[in-house]
Amino acid sequence: MTFLLAIDQGTTSTRAIVFDRKGRKCATAQRELPQHFPQPGWVEHDAGQIWQDTLGCLRDALTAARLRAQDIAAIGITNQRETTVIWDRATGEPIHRAIVWQDRRTAGFCQQHQDRSAWLAQRTGLLLDPYFSATKIAWILDQVPGARARAEKGELAFGTMDSWLLWQLSGGRVHATDATNASRTALFNLQTQDWDDALLAFFNVPRALLPEVRDSAADFGRTQADWLGAPIAIGGIAGDQQAATIGQACFAPGMIKSTYGTGCFMVLNTGHELKRSQNRLLSTVAYRLNGQPTFALEGSIFVAGAAVQWLRDAIQLIKGAGETETLARSLQTTQGVYLVPAFTGLGAPYWDPEARGAIFGLTRDTGIAHIVRAALESVGYQSRDLLQAMAQDAVTPTELRVDGGMVVNDWLTQWLADVLQVNTVRPQTVETTALGAAFLAGLQAGVYGSLEEIAALWQTERRFTPQMRGDQADTLYAGWLDAVRRVRTA
Structure with a gap:
């Protein structure tokens, strides 16, 4: 073998x-x-x-x-x-x-x-x-x-x-x-x-x-x-992020993936066309094979899983990341609490290095579960920031392939589908970053003869479809945009 x-x-x-x-x-x-x-x-x-x-x-x-x-x-x-x-x-x-x-x-x-x-x-x-x-x-x-x-x-x-x-x-x-x-x-x-x-x-x-x-x-x-x-x-x-794009077999122009680790990174394959963003996304090399670059648009979020690490290590609201799903499910809503995790500034599409994190909407009834759920929700809101920018620059996706350590959380993955209003697909192997590196090594070693051969290995583990009404998602997202406005310096 x-x-x-x-x-x-x-x-x-x-x-x-x-x-x-x-x-x-x-x-x-x-x-x-x-x-x-x-x-x-x-x-x-x-x-x-x-x-x-x-x-x-x-x-x-x-x-x-x-x-x-x-x-x-x-x-x-x-x-x-x-x-x-x-x-x-x-x-x-x-x-x-x-x-x-x-x-x-x-x-x-x-x-x-x-x-x-x-x-x-x-x-x-x-x-x-x-x-x-x-x-x-x-x-x-x-x-x-x-x-x-x-x-x-x-x-x-x-x-x-x-x-x-x-x-x-x-x-x-x-x-x-x-x-x-x-x-x-x-x-x-x-x-x-x-x-x-x-x-x-x-x-x-x-x-x-x-x-x-x-x-x-x-x-x-x-x-x-x-x-x-x-x-x-x-x-x-x-x-x-490029390795995850390969691990997710996003080889055709218009295919899009988002990885949820320390940060969140959404990558849209634009093929051999070097596409320039009008919405402060990045143009980048998706991969280069046989001297031929394939390009992508990318949106970069600095804090996704790092917010959960902050909840655990800095303010000690949880003992482990596994608690977040249970706490999020314990509530119907955050009751208006928004957490903007701008701990090291804001990435795309804002690019504000001096912005700093904040929690808004706290009341006497706010508890640990509200803050934890708001941290998870912020990942979805930031993803929507990116998805809307990509839709304006290139294409509106009907499907988002997701990976990374955070998406083993079913509540979060469903939340992404709801707030983004797109089907969210989790693959059999969520370690797609490492898998992409292995695929590249296998291409060089002759284990695989083509990208098509690699794409045939990709399999869906679960598909999450939006369960929330579009107008409800829009209202929640408007609250996020207001919270972001209040921390921005540029």
Whole structure:
């Protein structure tokens, strides 16, 4: 039997999953990732710990599956995007903690240069926002003594988490990324499909820092033999949301998926057409195969599952995420309570880095269940923000494929169908991010001959149809828009 091994390096955890050829999960290993918040709005990760966790998860997953390295056809890597690490090429040691995609420390620079936003969008499909890697790279080079001079000499290397893990897995032999991750740096030109000298000059980032950009299914080298007992080919890389698009088999233009993890990310396949949004969505690379990019429109929400983590860890209203469904079902409504989880600003379509979270509509009768349900409801409202923007830019979908850890919650998945007023489809495998990475590795290894062969493996687990009247959904959504208006600063 043929097996594929996927690394899913996320914002709050690192996982390794073994899949068989049909995309069925055979074994999983996972380790939670501590978050570091050195200042309000700043978020950092320990890249060294991420590498050690990844290696440990790979070994544990192989052990759990009772497999050896020789049994694995290829490894695929998917990762939290935009998170930035710079390391010493000689020692492999990071020169600073990784700056996470949620981090807002460079908001001042972005505000100061908003006059260049249209110019940037034309080249990159992105907005000038702290979310993307370019300003994070520049910040590290400017703040770490001697870093800029060392970068210009070629002594340092930059990568998003895929490049960092690839470097470590290959024993420092391969410094590369794929087009999906490159397209999230604000340094990559979507039309030329290469790093852009004008962007590098604007952000003051030396080209010598950057990895080589390859297709999403490509030869990324092999693992160092002593990591897993024998070398394994690394055949696929994609940023987490693009990998989920592949795992959901959204290969035809007009197909749309939404992933509910730490954040929420809705991706609409636009085919070989590079479509420009009129509603502050992002144009991005969905995947690139055989040198041919497939493009997408994407809406990015910074806080989805992170709101549940906040309920658990920060204000301790719940002990575990599993409690949220029971609490949400215990009420008919939130009685007018809205939670706007703008903990690190607002993403699409608002792009307000200075907005902050708030709870509105509290009364003497408000209890824990109301606040918990309002947190879950906010995920649906933010999804509607994105879906309406996509409908105005491109197409109104009749079906939304959903995945990620949050959609195992039946109440939430039904709520999405209700507030969005579209059929919401949950697949047999909700770990579609890892599955997409495995599929890419399998394409490169010859396990699969085409995207059509992969699409034939996708299966529905459950379809949720709207149970709420459209006018009722509209009224609830209007309350959300009012709550958002009250936290916005721009």
